[in-house]
Amino acid sequence: MNVILFIHILSATAWIGGSLLLFALGVLLRDKQAQTNVYEHLGPIYGYFESFWLISLLSTGTYMFYHFGIYDVIRYAPDSALGQAMLHKLYAVVPISVLTIIHMHIAFKVHKLSRTRLQNVVMRGSSLLIFVLNIVILWYAIGVRSAL
Numbered sequence: 021m022n023v024i025l026f027i028h029i030l031s032a033t034a035w036i037g038g039s040l041l042l043f044a045l046g047v048l049l050r051d052k053q054a055q056t057n058v059y060e061h062l063g064p065i066y067g068y069f070e071s072f073w074l075i076s077l078l079s080t081g082t083y084m085f086y087h088f089g090i091y092d093v094i095r096y097a098p099d100s101a102l103g104q105a106m107l108h109k110l111y112a113v114v115p116i117s118v119l120t121i122i123h124m125h126i127a128f129k130v131h132k133l134s135r136t137r138l139q140n141v142v143m144r145g146s147s148l149l150i151f152v153l154n155i156v157i158l159w160y161a162i163g164v165r166s167a168l
């Protein structure tokens with residue numbers, strides 16, 4: 021089980037680290053041409069990189085969810101500390117997964133093309149939400165661990 025937890029935490033560091041770096045690039049890299057160049061080359065690699073770690077997080081997380089009996093805790097004692105921490109974590113994991121799919125779908129569609137205003141708003145809004153949700157997930161992940 022330690023191996024699964026190890027892979028889960030390794031995936032979390034890669035997934036959250038990657039998203040923090042790209043978020044920082046979006047905010048700090050003010051030169052438009054440099055930004056276009058970076059996204060043009062880094063964008064697809066980043067997309068595959070992040071998808072891989074998210075799938076790894078979801079699968080190892082689901083495995084531990086059943087292995088530790090957390091499914092039963094949520095079913096029979098949803099108000100317990102463990103039940104609440106896990107539920108809150110899942111309330112953030114579901115939207116982050118949906119937002120990631122939307123974000124990547126648009127990113128691959130408009131790669132090397134100009135974006136519409138709506139696509140721009142959705143791309144930036146989803147990045148910001150993914151960033152915030154990651155912090156929330158990390159907080160509740162610690163809650164799950166402490167309650168186990």
Ligand code: HEM
Nearest residue numbers: 025029032077078081082084085113157161162164165168
């Ligand atoms: C974006 C998705 C996710 C992230 C970033 C994430 C992050 C983390 C982190 C950092 C820990 C270690 C916490 C600590 O040691 O203090 C953890 C533990 C855990 N996660 Fe996740 N997680 C994600 C998705 C999931 C999902 C989908 C599930 C279940 C369906 C899940 C189930 C668990 C469980 C059961 C533990 C506790 C394992 C243990 O401490 O022995 N995680 N998660």
